[in-house]
Amino acid sequence: MHDYLTRRDYLKAAGLTLAACTVSLPATAAAAQAKPTMPNMIVIFTDDLGYGDLSSFGHPTIRTPNLDRMAAEGMKLTQFYTASAVCTPSRAGLMTGRLPIRNGMCSDKRRVLFPDSAGGLPKTEITIATALKKHGYATSCVGKWHLGHLPEFMPTNHGFDEYFGIPYSNDMKPSPLVKNLETIEEPVDQHTLTKRYTAQAERFITANKDKPFFLYFAHSFPHVPLFASKDFEGKSPRGLYGDVVEELDWSVGRILETLKKLNIDKNTVVFFTSDNGPWLTCNIRGGSAGLLRGGKGSTWEGGMRVPTVAWWPGTIKPATINTDITSTVDIFPTCLDLAGAAMPTDRIYDGFSLKETLVSGTKAERELLFYYRGTKIYAVRKGPWKLHFITQAGYRDKPHKQDPPMLFHLDHDPSEKYNIAAKHPDVVEEIIADVEKHKATVKPFPTQLEKRIPKNKKG
């Protein structure tokens, strides 16, 4: 394992290995052997896609044959969570492997970053890209960033070799399309956005087919406003929302097909998931959380449990259904583990590696899962139990303090219908004590979401 090698070191090391092997093994065999030590990794991250929006997760009229096939060839994760029910903190959790409370990427006043925000992901944070780049990976970010749009916070200053996308949500003005740090189109034509993102992703994969790479592919859709290309518009029975999701499904199919064509599919791990639940107040322009309660902005299951598929042909057992409690904060340690890189030891991480779960089907043992909203813990999951201290129906609804807290058994009651706190005072007590222990590990970092660009400066 080559911990913390620079990319140049990696290439040098790989070259030496090949040279040293020429007598006993042909170069291709050596290359094939060397591959599994540093697999490529791709994270496809959709925006506001609900738990119930894929055919394989129960939607009756949205057609997602590529994602269904991805699940049939790989692993469907039915209890996979995000770090937050809204965009910016959710992405901070994914990128750093740490709850947003630990790095200031949350606030109780401004829930996400806006075009007038002056903050972003602190330089002291280590992203998956930073860690993997240091370890010899080529890194690319395609799509929505939303972790700060001032130059110092942009992907190319957070470990990515390159960036192509909209730096924040697609409903925020002036909707620039940015390449690295330069705006190349404003406002961006969103009709062709999924297609152009996909082309960028395919180009990066193809250019890096012979070296390890990490691609973070964060779609701007199905966040409103919805746009699909001419090939998809008006085609889905589910209307424009379905058109958009079906184009995302097409994009997934293109990525997997590209990996197969380049013969690097067996050496590439692909995760597909969403940043939070569906935006239920958008009428039919919003998605569905299926049997789960609530949606985006809510700490009910529908806000934070998202449709997730992992794919790694030849390694993940096909058609696996994993019901363990897993999270986007597990992606960082998983990627580092797969790459053979050591985890930084100077800070607290909230996830763990899923490598053995993917490779051998080992149970992912999570003791606790926290449902933060802003800086507050609204709910906690422990095994099948979920305790709610505060609930909130959706993004713009008012929070309701639950005193006494509400307790649900999620395995028996995934739709959170039956509060059984009164029957299980011991479980309630135990989880309350767990929360106190967790809080002792948290030193809230000053919020980065409330800083604003002075009005006379351009955002």
Place this chain on the structure above:
Amino acid sequence: MHDYLTRRDYLKAAGLTLAACTVSLPATAAAAQAKPTMPNMIVIFTDDLGYGDLSSFGHPTIRTPNLDRMAAEGMKLTQFYTASAVCTPSRAGLMTGRLPIRNGMCSDKRRVLFPDSAGGLPKTEITIATALKKHGYATSCVGKWHLGHLPEFMPTNHGFDEYFGIPYSNDMKPSPLVKNLETIEEPVDQHTLTKRYTAQAERFITANKDKPFFLYFAHSFPHVPLFASKDFEGKSPRGLYGDVVEELDWSVGRILETLKKLNIDKNTVVFFTSDNGPWLTCNIRGGSAGLLRGGKGSTWEGGMRVPTVAWWPGTIKPATINTDITSTVDIFPTCLDLAGAAMPTDRIYDGFSLKETLVSGTKAERELLFYYRGTKIYAVRKGPWKLHFITQAGYRDKPHKQDPPMLFHLDHDPSEKYNIAAKHPDVVEEIIADVEKHKATVKPFPTQLEKRIPKNKKG
């Protein structure tokens, strides 16, 4: 095609065919060729299983690997309906291919048959079993009947060669287990019911492997009270409800495995579905309708749209997802069409054959779907539109007249959240006119559900 041959005629005809072919073709090849003309048919019918209760329909913790594989090898039908949201009328619709309003198997006073009921499916009705038996099929009914428990109404007097099961719901006393017309156990031990039903079904299939057969396999579960065998009790994360559904899934696996072992799988069409939606008022002992609104007893989608899979290896294209509007009343014409039997012409049928949909993927073109509750039309579906005249949350809730009627676009809004009647007065008008045309075809038959056995007689 041998329309309306008796079984003896069929065997005679088959014998002649084989004799005539001995010179040009070996007998086995002739038999193999003859097979597709009269495939075996199996209908597996569960009780109160909800749209969201299978893994392949989006349930996170109920494990249904056999049904998931059945869907992967066959066709998942995502818009398949029952003839009613409760047991007796739903089963009458399946068995006869006709809406219960046409044969008296509905009532606004007694929704289903009870142990003190004296009525049942009228002798004038033709069941799938009667039609197929006449056409040369061996016929068996295993499980719940619920179309009349007095001898004249029982399966063996409605076209079935044999019967083994509970004649009504498993929560009704005295819970007899009946073989043909004889009670063999009372009350029945329900823990082993799914296992014993399955053994009966396997026995029938094996005994009839060389001749065409029709098996109607109607499970008593997951209707409450719930019972699982020792192999399944306490095993599902979903609790007892999950145990019971996972045992049903095991049973499905056994049936498909038996067909494969006997090498008759390519000559057998299997349908799996449910009689109505989940019983939502049973707390965690009831199932889930997934993203659909309402459950058992309701004409919201959750009451009448059920998880359905069709399987016919070598004929149905694997992993097909069919989103056409289909129904249990289509099973009768489909079975007759597959058998090559002509439909009776002396009565009105409410379904049509799905043969071409199964064989070639041809779109099933249904003009209208009626949601009856008792003798009244509560709602109507036409294409993507659904118009509600009366709504009712669940089995024991009060009906609410909707005046003006509520209109939903089910393809865009499968959860029936957004009433858009005001925006589409033309659609509302059109459907109201369609209902009048339909009503003109209906001569309500006297209800069979209100007749009672005099109190001094044994039920």
